[in-house]
Amino acid sequence: MTGRIHKFGDDINTDYIISGKYKFKTLDMQELAKHVMEDIDPGFASRVQPGDFIAAGKNFGCGSSREQAPRALLACGIRGILAKSFARIFFRNAINCGLFVVECDTDRFETGDEVTVDLGEGRVINHTRGFELSVAPLPQVMIDILKEGGLVNYFKKYGSFERV
Amino acid sequence: MGKTMAEKIFERKVGKPVRPGDIVVAPVDWAMGQDGTTPLAIQSFEEMHGKSVFRPERIVFVIDHNAPSPLESVSRLHDLMRSFAKRFGIRVFEVGEGVCHELMMSRGLVVPGDLVVGADSHTCTYGAIGAFSTGIGSTELAVVMMTGKLWFKVPETICIRLLGELPKGVYAKDVILHLAALLGADGATYQAIEFHGPVVESLSVEERATITNMVVEVGAKAGLVPPDAKTLSWVRERTDRPFEVVLPDPDAAYAKVLEIDCSSLEPQVAFPHRVDTARGIREAEGIPIQEAFIGTCTNGRIPDLEVAAQILRGRKVHPEVRLIVAPASREVFLFALEKGWVEDIVKAGGVFVPPGCGPCVGTHQGIPGDGWNVISTANRNFRGRMGNREASIYLASPATVAASAIEGKITDPRTYLG
Numbered sequence: 001m002t003g004r005i006h007k008f009g010d011d012i013n014t015d016y017i018i019s020g021k022y023k024f025k026t027l028d029m030q031e032l033a034k035h036v037m038e039d040i041d042p043g044f045a046s047r048v049q050p051g052d053f054i055a056a057g058k059n060f061g062c063g064s065s066r067e068q069a070p071r072a073l074l075a076c077g078i079r080g081i082l083a084k085s086f087a088r089i090f091f092r093n094a095i096n097c098g099l100f101v102v103e104c105d106t107d108r109f110e111t112g113d114e115v116t117v118d119l120g121e122g123r124v125i126n127h128t129r130g131f132e133l134s135v136a137p138l139p140q141v142m143i144d145i146l147k148e149g150g151l152v153n154y155f156k157k158y159g160s161f162e163r164v
Numbered sequence: 165m166g167k168t169m170a171e172k173i174f175e176r177k178v179g180k181p182v183r184p185g186d187i188v189v190a191p192v193d194w195a196m197g198q199d200g201t202t203p204l205a206i207q208s209f210e211e212m213h214g215k216s217v218f219r220p221e222r223i224v225f226v227i228d229h230n231a232p233s234p235l236e237s238v239s240r241l242h243d244l245m246r247s248f249a250k251r252f253g254i255r256v257f258e259v260g261e262g263v264c265h266e267l268m269m270s271r272g273l274v275v276p277g278d279l280v281v282g283a284d285s286h287t288c289t290y291g292a293i294g295a296f297s298t299g300i301g302s303t304e305l306a307v308v309m310m311t312g313k314l315w316f317k318v319p320e321t322i323c324i325r326l327l328g329e330l331p332k333g334v335y336a337k338d339v340i341l342h343l344a345a346l347l348g349a350d351g352a353t354y355q356a357i358e359f360h361g362p363v364v365e366s367l368s369v370e371e372r373a374t375i376t377n378m379v380v381e382v383g384a385k386a387g388l389v390p391p392d393a394k395t396l397s398w399v400r401e402r403t404d405r406p407f408e409v410v411l412p413d414p415d416a417a418y419a420k421v422l423e424i425d426c427s428s429l430e431p432q433v434a435f436p437h438r439v440d441t442a443r444g445i446r447e448a449e450g451i452p453i454q455e456a457f458i459g460t461c462t463n464g465r466i467p468d469l470e471v472a473a474q475i476l477r478g479r480k481v482h483p484e485v486r487l488i489v490a491p492a493s494r495e496v497f498l499f500a501l502e503k504g505w506v507e508d509i510v511k512a513g514g515v516f517v518p519p520g521c522g523p524c525v526g527t528h529q530g531i532p533g534d535g536w537n538v539i540s541t542a543n544r545n546f547r548g549r550m551g552n553r554e555a556s557i558y559l560a561s562p563a564t565v566a567a568s569a570i571e572g573k574i575t576d577p578r579t580y581l582g
Contacts (some may be wrong), residue, residue, distance in 0.1 A: 011438065013350045015547075016546065020229075020551070021527055021531075021548075021551045022201050023200060024229060024238060025241075027204060038548075047485055059350035059353065064284075065283055065284055065287075065299040067284075073177055081368070085350060087350070087383055088353060088383065089300065092304065093301035093303075140297055150303070151303045152303060156211075160313075162189070162308075163312060164187050
């Protein structure tokens, strides 16, 4: 997967990803996608190209449990998140929706960098700046869920977590 | 080495020894969803071709975040919850019954030792009575509704001993705001926190819930208070469901032990737009405010309305301040009516909104204007949280919020406590 980076700082919470004032109104993720990051970066949604990545600091996705956060990110074209660390509910929700999450040092990433993420090999390549990082693997259950494109497909296939 | 409460609760649920870091599939005692998360869970349930619900009597839907409905689209989502619940025999707490977390505890549903999941991040509240409870996503709620189980990573535990005693005018909210500032917004990510020591022992169950409610603000998966006699009588007043108390082993292995002397703690105020920014009241005094909010799953309970009424009785809310009060439940509201606290607050100029989440999530019932400062008893002050990115939110105890509402600026509540 190759895409361009949008850089954010530490502690990006799920209210910032998609505000409560929108998420309670609708299940239409395309509608929510227009408002992603609106409170901290107005116009963000219109700058995203399909397949782009976010590179953020620590504790990405802290705050509320809203699954609309990873779903709206996906709907606006974001394919995955690189961050120094993730808040736990967002981390699970992202995998469950098929939005990939990679824990790595993001200091050297900047907005506009072209990056390839190879989850199978466990590495991230920054083509713009010419460096490569290896990333720690996810727990097997998460790899399996991500492989199926999310928890809905995983469950349709396996019907339980008994493989865990 | 001995085991923590979290480890022991998971061991009981899965029937084998567990260690922190283990991935286990465990049956849950309760699953809860609210109106911001359940409609999406129902959609996932349908996408997975769900045909039946596992133990519908242990699933609870609560319409609290956006209730009464301010929009036709919201009414449709509420109806989706109602019709799904009716089809499968799931209990719905309706508009005006209260905040989900208050209802799960005060209606005697959750008991000590339970494993509870809820599609709301503040599900961690029920650790106040010694349950392991944690927030999950909507699709996970759908899976739990279908199977009664979910996968969990057994967390490490941080032990926090709250020593000394709380000075006058300093409350559970001040303790947890102080702790959040100490630990930082990711200070306990993926960990559980156990609260020990004389301060937590001295608190009522409601006050303990203020503390456990906010552990997610430091990234924790759960916050637990070992049940004591106070817990047991509180729970016994509400249910006759049998339960077995889970206590930590005396030699439990903690990731870290923190000791905090609360005797010199001052009232705390968290500054915009982060929860982990609390400072002593002296650094916040005098900041002008245009809105004050008392309520939420953090501070909408009986002791909270009691202290607010005590401060507001016979006084007036500042003419440039809107004071909004949302009781955490209908029972809290009725109790406050009976005690005369509602009259005290309304006569002072406060506005009651229905039991529920009120303006906390920015959907309705008190969206601040541009440039406003809000002082709130809620648990989050992120930019835009209350519906307007041009407003700033300060977090404090109900006493500090009530005193500030009178003065029109952030005020030390101790000057109003005689």
